[in-house]
Each structure stands twice: as structure tokens, then as C-alpha cells.
Amino acid sequence: MSSDQDHLQETDTEARFEFKKDQNAAVRSEKGLTEEVIRMISDDKDEPDWMLERRLRALKQYQNMPMPSGWPGMPDLSELDVEEIIPYIRPDVDKREGVDDWTELPDEIKDTFDKLGIPEAEKNALSGVGAQYESEVVYQNMQEQWEEKGVIFCNMDKAVQEHPELVKEHFMTTCVPPSDNKFAALHGAVWSGGSFVYVPEGVTVEMPVQAYFRMNSEGMGQFEHTLIIAEEGSEVHYIEGCSAPKYGTHNLHSGGVEVFVGEDAHVQYSTVQNWSKNTFNLNTKRAICEANGTMEWVSGSMGSKATMLYPCTILKGRGATDTHITIAFAGEGQDIDTGAKVYHNAPDTSSTIESKSISKDGGRTNYRGLVHIADGAENSSTAVECDALMFDNESTSDTMPYMEIEESKVDVAHEATVGKIGDEDIFYLQSRGLDDDDAKKMIVAGFIEPITEELPIEYAVELNRLIELEMEGSLG
Amino acid sequence: MSAGTQVHANLTEEQVRQISGELDEPDWLLETRLEALDALEELDMPDVIRTPGRDWTNLHELDFESLVDPLNAAEDKDQVGPDEADVLPWSKAVQEHDDLLQEHFGSVVDPQENYLTALSTALFSTGTVIYVPEGVDAEDVTVRTEQNSRSLFNYTLVVTEESSSVTLLERQSTGDEAEEQYYSGIVEVVAGENSYVQYGSLQNLSEEAYNFTVKRGVTDTYATIDWIEGNLGTQLTKTEVSTELAGDSSETQIVGAFYGHDDQHFDLDAKVWHRAEHTTADLVTRGVTDDVARSVYEGVQDVGADAWDTSSYQRENTLMLSDESEADASPKLIINNHDTEASHSATVGQIDEEDLLYMTSRGVGPRAARNMLVEGFFVPVLEEIDVDELRDDLEELIAARLRNRD
Numbered sequence: 001m002s003s004d005q006d007h008l009q010e011t012d013t014e015a016r017f018e019f020k021k022d023q024n025a026a027v028r029s030e031k032g033l034t035e036e037v038i039r040m041i042s043d044d045k046d047e048p049d050w051m052l053e054r055r056l057r058a059l060k061q062y063q064n065m066p067m068p069s070g071w072p073g074m075p076d077l078s079e080l081d082v083e084e085i086i087p088y089i090r091p092d093v094d095k096r097e098g099v100d101d102w103t104e105l106p107d108e109i110k111d112t113f114d115k116l117g118i119p120e121a122e123k124n125a126l127s128g129v130g131a132q133y134e135s136e137v138v139y140q141n142m143q144e145q146w147e148e149k150g151v152i153f154c155n156m157d158k159a160v161q162e163h164p165e166l167v168k169e170h171f172m173t174t175c176v177p178p179s180d181n182k183f184a185a186l187h188g189a190v191w192s193g194g195s196f197v198y199v200p201e202g203v204t205v206e207m208p209v210q211a212y213f214r215m216n217s218e219g220m221g222q223f224e225h226t227l228i229i230a231e232e233g234s235e236v237h238y239i240e241g242c243s244a245p246k247y248g249t250h251n252l253h254s255g256g257v258e259v260f261v262g263e264d265a266h267v268q269y270s271t272v273q274n275w276s277k278n279t280f281n282l283n284t285k286r287a288i289c290e291a292n293g294t295m296e297w298v299s300g301s302m303g304s305k306a307t308m309l310y311p312c313t314i315l316k317g318r319g320a321t322d323t324h325i326t327i328a329f330a331g332e333g334q335d336i337d338t339g340a341k342v343y344h345n346a347p348d349t350s351s352t353i354e355s356k357s358i359s360k361d362g363g364r365t366n367y368r369g370l371v372h373i374a375d376g377a378e379n380s381s382t383a384v385e386c387d388a389l390m391f392d393n394e395s396t397s398d399t400m401p402y403m404e405i406e407e408s409k410v411d412v413a414h415e416a417t418v419g420k421i422g423d424e425d426i427f428y429l430q431s432r433g434l435d436d437d438d439a440k441k442m443i444v445a446g447f448i449e450p451i452t453e454e455l456p457i458e459y460a461v462e463l464n465r466l467i468e469l470e471m472e473g474s475l476g
Numbered sequence: 477m478s479a480g481t482q483v484h485a486n487l488t489e490e491q492v493r494q495i496s497g498e499l500d501e502p503d504w505l506l507e508t509r510l511e512a513l514d515a516l517e518e519l520d521m522p523d524v525i526r527t528p529g530r531d532w533t534n535l536h537e538l539d540f541e542s543l544v545d546p547l548n549a550a551e552d553k554d555q556v557g558p559d560e561a562d563v564l565p566w567s568k569a570v571q572e573h574d575d576l577l578q579e580h581f582g583s584v585v586d587p588q589e590n591y592l593t594a595l596s597t598a599l600f601s602t603g604t605v606i607y608v609p610e611g612v613d614a615e616d617v618t619v620r621t622e623q624n625s626r627s628l629f630n631y632t633l634v635v636t637e638e639s640s641s642v643t644l645l646e647r648q649s650t651g652d653e654a655e656e657q658y659y660s661g662i663v664e665v666v667a668g669e670n671s672y673v674q675y676g677s678l679q680n681l682s683e684e685a686y687n688f689t690v691k692r693g694v695t696d697t698y699a700t701i702d703w704i705e706g707n708l709g710t711q712l713t714k715t716e717v718s719t720e721l722a723g724d725s726s727e728t729q730i731v732g733a734f735y736g737h738d739d740q741h742f743d744l745d746a747k748v749w750h751r752a753e754h755t756t757a758d759l760v761t762r763g764v765t766d767d768v769a770r771s772v773y774e775g776v777q778d779v780g781a782d783a784w785d786t787s788s789y790q791r792e793n794t795l796m797l798s799d800e801s802e803a804d805a806s807p808k809l810i811i812n813n814h815d816t817e818a819s820h821s822a823t824v825g826q827i828d829e830e831d832l833l834y835m836t837s838r839g840v841g842p843r844a845a846r847n848m849l850v851e852g853f854f855v856p857v858l859e860e861i862d863v864d865e866l867r868d869d870l871e872e873l874i875a876a877r878l879r880n881r882d
Contacts, residue, residue, distance in 0.1 A: 068528075070526065072808075073810070181528075370527060375799070375800070388809075388811065390811065390814035390816070391814060392814055393781060393812075393813055393814050393815070395814060396810075396811065396812050397809075397811045398808070398809060398810045398811065399807075399808060399809035399820070400806065400808045400809075401805075401806060401807065401808075401822075402525065402527055402804070402805075402806045403803075403804060403805045403806065403822060403824065404527075404532075404802070404804050405794075405796070405802060405803045405804065405805075405824045406802050407796075407799060408796035408797065408798055408799050408801060408826045409799070409826055410796075410824065410825065410826070411825050412822075412823055412824035412825065413821070413822070413823045414805070414807065414820075414821060414822045414823070415819070415820070415821040416807070416809055416819060416820050416821070417818065417819040418809055418811045418816055418817070418818040418819070419816070419817055419818075420814040420815055420816065
């Protein structure tokens with residue numbers, strides 16, 4: 001077996017995530033949240049009036065809403081000072097809407113994404129790639145064969161300019177209104193960048209489309225918005241990856257994701273996020289699923305100081321299906337509070353939630369879930385399964401599922417287990433010649449396999465590497 | 477107080493002094509009551525499950541001012557036990573066991589834990605003290621309370637010395653029925669080293685009544701506390717049954733059964749705190765909701781950082797007999813020690829159509845078949861009850877409720 005040091009050099013993942021770049025920005029907002037800052041962002045993007053109005057309305061809602069409080073065991077947000085966060089940084093890229101050729105990117109940005117391995121992934125396995133640096137998408141490409149079929153994959157700012165009707169109808173209206181929670185309101189006020197995906201009726205996009213978000217500057221907030229519209233009978237798989245280096249001050253990531261799954265459509269949304277360990281990651285992600293549609297969430301939550309994220313699906317049409325597969329890893333100083341929400345609002349709907357968590361070196365993971373079955377959602381079924389693996393006695397693992405059942409003709413089951421790594425398992429592997437560390441790694445790899453097998457191979461490999469690195473305590 | 481309830485406006489120190497005086501209580505106890513009365517203004521209602529935008533049980537809507545009538549408590553009570561143990565009504569216990577009470581009263585349930593515990597502490601006028609000396613096995617302790625007044629505040633203390641055991645049944649029912657009644661009970665169990673406590677409770681108050689109870693025990697080394705919690709009566713019940721496993725190698729089991737119909741609302745908590753090494757807990761609750769009844773179940777398994785080698789299991793199953801009933805469940809796991817094996821599960825469902833078809837195809841009428849399936853659903857819980865009398869009573873009450881169903 002290779003030594004730990006060799007192993008590190010081999011994967012080079014530390015170097016991939018932890019490097020920092022000089023901050024060259026074309027436009028940089030002031031700290032804090034004022035109407036002037038909002039107007040400046042909107043003006044810099046040359047937005048239509050209706051979008052500016054939505055931003056200003058969201059700002060008012062943000063100012064009037066309290067911080068979340070009173071949740072049992074909620075992460076400590078007291079160190080988060082939104083007024084100290086820089087909400088908008090436009091990197092220095094010549095073409096405002098970004099470029100479609102890597103070679104046109106400024107060296108420092110190109111270098112960043114090269115290190116993250118984005119261009120290779122695109123060549124090998126993806127239908128299209130978008131890459132966001134700070135507040136703006138700097139690179140966007142879609143393979144021609146999909147464009148010919150009417151598939152749209154562009155950055156969200158461009159979508160506002162070029163597809164105003166679709167955006168007007170779907171942007172923070174019925175799916176994630178700014179009134180949903182304080183951070184959704186914040187997001188509505190200062191959002192910038194993100195992806196817009198539109199798949200016309202009956203079109204299947206066979207390879208995943210990918211977006212990568214990189215936060216490089218100190219003390220900034222990233223607020224990308226992702227809007228996916230899958231028309232009747234269409235199919236698409238969207239993957240996002242996120243990372244940021246670590247600075248002394250806190251960063252805030254507060255993204256918004258809205259997914260519209262049409263009748264008989266199928267959307268898979270996969271995330272592997274590895275924010276630096278000073279980042280507060282407070283997102284709102286939600287899908288509305290029409291009759292016989294299928295929504296699948298696959299997520300790996302690795303980094304961040306504190307994460308509060310509960311991807312939500314509203315099963316609106318008869319026979320709609322939802323699947324959540326999540327894995328959370330909390331190391332030293334991390335509080336990963338994540339889970340899933342499902343609203344069964346129609347008959348014959350079904351949902352499955354499979355959640356795995358690993359806590360180590362004083363980290364805390366929590367599964368917080370809500371399954372709501374509305375009166376009239378006959379013959380609905382849901383199965384929730386949570387497994388937690390704990391490495392040591394400084395760590396914490398909690399499970400807090402909530403089930404609200406208003407309909408009798410249903411089938412609801414929740415199960416959770418917590419355990420430590422089995423001494424016998426480790427002994428068995430050691431007796432076959434593995435050292436203690438490798439034995440643990442192998443057990444963890446087996447534990448998370450249900451997640452990795454859902455991901456394209458590049459992401460599965462990345463997730464495995466990240467977890468291996470976390471287990472060696474070599475990150476952040 | 478955030479509750480917005482006004483009960484303390486018509487409660488006075490004189491009333492509390494009068495209650496305490498009539499029981500001829502020592503000064504320290506009067507002081508405890510008065511402090512609890514004072515604290516009412518500051519205290520909140522007990523925690524209920526909240527999700528954003530929703531309180532699952534609304535205790536703030538209760539009209540305590542009209543429900544609470546402290547000086548007119550009336551009840552019929554049986555307090556029976558074997559000679560080797562003391563089973564004493566409160567008025568006698570304050571005379572005979574002052575040291576015991578000073579040591580344990582309020583030690584398991586903080587009188588000022590919340591608004592309702594403080595209200596109960598200030599106003600309770602009846603109760604039972606069960607003291608089991610070292611090495612004594614006290615079988616068949618029975619406490620029956622029949623409420624005959626608008627409000628009744630009850631207190632129970634169980635203390636078992638080393639290597640003793642006690643089996644205790646406590647039942648609440650309603651005698652003279654007023655339109656709305658309020659029953660409040662606090663139970664503290666202090667289980668000494670290597671002792672065994674089995675505490676069965678069967679609440680069958682009038683369906684106009686409101687009920688608030690906290691039953692909590694703390695274990696010494698090798699001690700076991702087993703709870704049986706049956707809930708059938710009241711229009712609103714908020715109850716917690718819990719054990720703090722404070723001694724190494726101690727154990728607890730919480731077995732719950734409930735049956736809600738009409739517009740009954742049950743808010744049931746089962747909690748265990750693992751605070752010592754090698755402790756074991758098993759929580760199992762089954763219940764039925766019918767008509768527009770609603771059940772809210774919160775189960776907590778909390779494993780502390782020092783609780784090495786913990787085993788903790790929890791199951792909750794709800795059977796919904798009607799479309800309009802509601803069942804909410806939140807089984808929580810809080811784990812701070814990795815040397816733990818813990819699991820919890822919850823299910824909600826209806827009577828299995830195939831089972832029903834099978835039985836009707838064998839000539840059983842649909843109504844009888846359904847009733848048999850409901851009775852069968854309770855069997856795994858009933859099997860856990862060692863006390864024949866309690867099991868039979870519970871079975872009969874469930875069967876009677878099913879017979880009365882349309």
C-alpha cells in the first residue's frame with residue numbers, strides 16, 4: 001500500500017481545492033445590503049425593470065424577516081454577519097456573458113478550473129459545462145447536438161435577457177418565493193449568476209450538464225440561481241460542484257435552486273459540494289413535480305463551517321415520484337445540518353429518502369427531514385432511511401425526522417440507525433493485510449456506495465477522494 | 477410569559493397557603509409551592525413539536541382561568557399496597573417521611589421546568605408516596621384516582637431502596653362529569669441500586685377533559701424502570717414518559733398504547749437520556765387514530781458523551797382508521813458517544829386490505845374482521861405488559877371502543 005503522503009501526491013486533491021488566486025475584479029460591490037448595492041448589481045447586469053423590482057421587493061422581505069431560531073439543535077449562525085459580506089464581485093472577463101472557449105479565459109481563472117479538473121470532465125462525459133467564478137458565469141458551453149433540439153443551457157443572467165417570458169413565469173414565483181425564508185429573501189435580492197436549463201417536450205439529454213461554482217475572494221457571498229425547466233416527457237441530469245479556499249473571515253453561500261418537472265419528465269440534480277470550512281452554506285432548493293414526473297436529488301455535503309440545506313420536492317401531480325440520496329461528512333468544527341423535505345400533495349405519489357452521514361473529530365451531522373402527506377393524497381407511500389457512522393467520541397450525530405400524515409390510505413416508514421465502525425470489521429480487514437487507516441477507508445467507501453453509484457464516474461471518484469482526505473485530516 | 481394565558485391572575489398566595497395548611501405540610505414544602513407560584517409569570521408552556529409555521533399541539537389556547545379551581549378539588553382514591561412497603565396518601569406521607577420527601581421531591585422533575593409543572597407544584601392537593609425498603613418485593617400496588625371536580629392536581633413519588641422491587645398500577649378516571657375538566661399529574665421515580673420498578677398507567681378520563689402529565693424516573697446502578705403508558709380518555713392529552721439512565725448498567729423500557737377517536741388529540745413524548753455506561757433502552761409505542769383524532773408522537777433517545785456502550789431502540793407505529801384523522805411522528809436520535817448502537821423507526825398506515833379480504837373470504841364479517849385486525853395490531857405492545865390486570869383492562873377498553881364504532 002502507498003503511504004499517506006504518496007497517496008496525497010497521487011490525487012493532488014488538496015492542491016486542487018486549497019490554492020488561492022489574486023483578486024482581480026472588474027466590479028466589486030460595497031459590503032452589506034442596501035438598496036444602492038441592489039441597484040448597482042442590477043445596473044451592472046443591465047437588467048430589465050421587472051427584475052430590479054423583484055430584487056427590491058425581496059430586499060424589503062429580507063429586512064422584515066427574523067433569522068431562523070428555536071429549531072432544536074440548529075447550527076450556530078451567530079458568527080455570520082451578512083452586513084460584512086460582499087454580495088457581488090464581477091471578475092475581470094472581457095465578454096460580459098462569459099466565453100465559450102477555455103483559452104479565452106484570463107489565465108488565473110483558467111488555471112483555477114484546470115486545477116479543479118473541469119475541462120477534462122467536459123471533454124469526457126458531459127453535454128455542457130458552465131463555470132462560475134465569484135458572482136459571474138465565466139464559461140459556458142453546450143454541445144451543438146443538444147442546441148439543435150432546442151435545449152437551452154446558459155447562465156441565469158443571460159436567460160433574463162434572452163428568455164424573459166420563461167424566467168418571468170418561473171423565477172422565484174411559485175417554487176421558491178423570497179418569502180419562503182430569510183435566506184431565500186436575501187438570495188432574491190442579491191442573486192447573481194447560476195444556470196438556466198430548459199429542456200423542450202420529449203427531449204432526452206443523455207449526458208449530464210454540469211455547472212461548477214468557485215468562490216475565490218475573501219469575505220464574499222455567492223448567490224447563484226439555478227432554474228431548471230423540464231417540459232413534458234423530457235429528461236435531464238444536472239450536476240453542480242462547488243468549492244472555495246479558506247480565508248480568515250467568513251464566506252456566505254446562499255444559492256437558490258428551482259426545478260420544474262413536467263408531466264412524465266425526469267430530472268436528476270446532483271451536487272458535490274466542498275465549501276471551505278469558513279463558509280456558511282444556507283441554501284433553498286426545491287422542485288415541483290407534475291403527474292408521473294420523477295425528481296431525484298443526489299447530494300454529497302462535505303465542506304462548510306455550517307450547512308443548513310433541506311432539498312424539497314412538492315409532489316403536485318398524481319403518480320409523481322421523488323428520490324433523495326444524501327451523504328454528509330462533518331469533520332472538526334463542522335456542523336452539517338441537512339436532510340430532505342417532501343410534500344405529497346396528490347394521490348399515488350411516492351418518495352424515498354436515503355441519508356448517510358459520517359462524523360469525525362468533533363464534527364456534527366444532523367438529518368432533519370419533513371415528510372408531509374396531505375389529506376387526499378391517497379395511496380401515497382414514503383420510506384425514509386438514515387444511517388449514521390461515528391468515528392470517535394468527540395463527534396455528534398443527530399436524527400430529527402418529522403412526519404405529518406393527514407391521509408389514512410398511505411404507507412409511511414422511517415428507520416434510522418447509528419453505530420460506530422465495527423472493531424470486528426476492522427480486525428477482519430487487518431487480518432487480510434490492510435493497515436488500520438486503509439481498513440477504515442474501505443469500510444467508509446462501502447458505507448457510502450449507494451451514493452457514489454448514482455453519480456457519474458468523475459464525481460464518484462472525486463467524492464471518494466474527498467472523503468479519504470477528510471479521513472486523513474489533511475484538508476482545511 | 478409568552479403563553480398569553482392568564483391563570484395566575486386569579487391564583488393567590490392565600491390559596492396556596494390554604495392547600496398546604498390543610499395538608500399540614502412543613503415549611504420547606506410551602507416555600508417550594510410559593511416559589512413555583514411566583515415563577516408562573518416567567519415560565520413557558522412545555523415544549524411541543526414545532527416545524528416552521530406550525531405548532532403541532534396548541535397549549536396556549538387552553539382557558540386555564542375557567543379550568544383551574546384550586547380550592548374545590550374532589551376525588552375518590554384507592555391507595556393499596558402490601559404491608560412490607562409504605563403506600564401512603566400525601567397527607568400522611570408529609571408526617572411520616574419528611575426526610576424522604578426533602579431528599580427527593582422535585583429532584584427528578586424540576587417544579588419550575590415549565591408553566592404546567594409549576595402550576596401543578598403550587599396547587600397539588602392529593603398524591604401518593606410509595607417507599608420500598610431494601611430487599612422488599614412489593615407486588616400489586618394500586619392507585620386509583622377518580623376525579624370529581626373541575627380540576628385535580630396529583631403528585632406521585634416512588635422510591636425504591638437497594639435490591640427491592642415494586643409493581644405499581646395507577647389509573648385515572650372521571651366520576652362526576654363536569655363539562656370540562658383539567659387533570660394534572662407529576663410522577664417522580666427514584667430507583668435505587670439494583671432495584672426494579674414497573675409503573676403502569678392507564679388514563680381513561682372523560683373525553684371532555686384536558687390532561688397534562690410528566691412521568692419521569694432516574695436509575696441508580698443496575699436499576700430498571702419499566703413504564704407502561706395507556707391513553708384512551710380526554711380531548712387533549714400532553715404527556716411525557718421518560719427515564720434518565722444515570723447509573724451504570726441500568727435499563728428502561730417504555731411501552732405505550734393509545735387509541736384516539738372523535739376529536740381527541742394526544743401529544744405523547746417518550747424520552748430516554750443515556751448518561752452512564754452500558755445502559756439499555758427500548759421504547760415501543762403503538763396507537764390507533766380514528767374519526768378526526770390526532771396523535772403527535774415525539775420520541776427522544778439522547779446519548780450523552782459519557783454513555784459508553786449504549787444500546788437504544790425505539791419503534792412507533794400508528795394505524796389510521798379514518799381519512800380525517802392525523803398522525804404526526806418525530807423520533808429523534810441525539811448521539812454524542814460513538815460507542816452506541818441505536819435505531820429508531822416509525823410507520824403510519826391503514827388496515828391492510830389483503831388481510832381484510834383474507835378474513836372476510838373465510839366468513840368473518842367485515843366489521844368483526846376489522847376489529848380483530850385492530851386488536852391484533854396492539855398485540856406486540858400488550859405482550860410487553862407483564863401485569864395481567866393492566867393488560868386485561870387495556871384490552872377490554874380497546875375492544876369496547878371498537879364495539880362502539882359504527
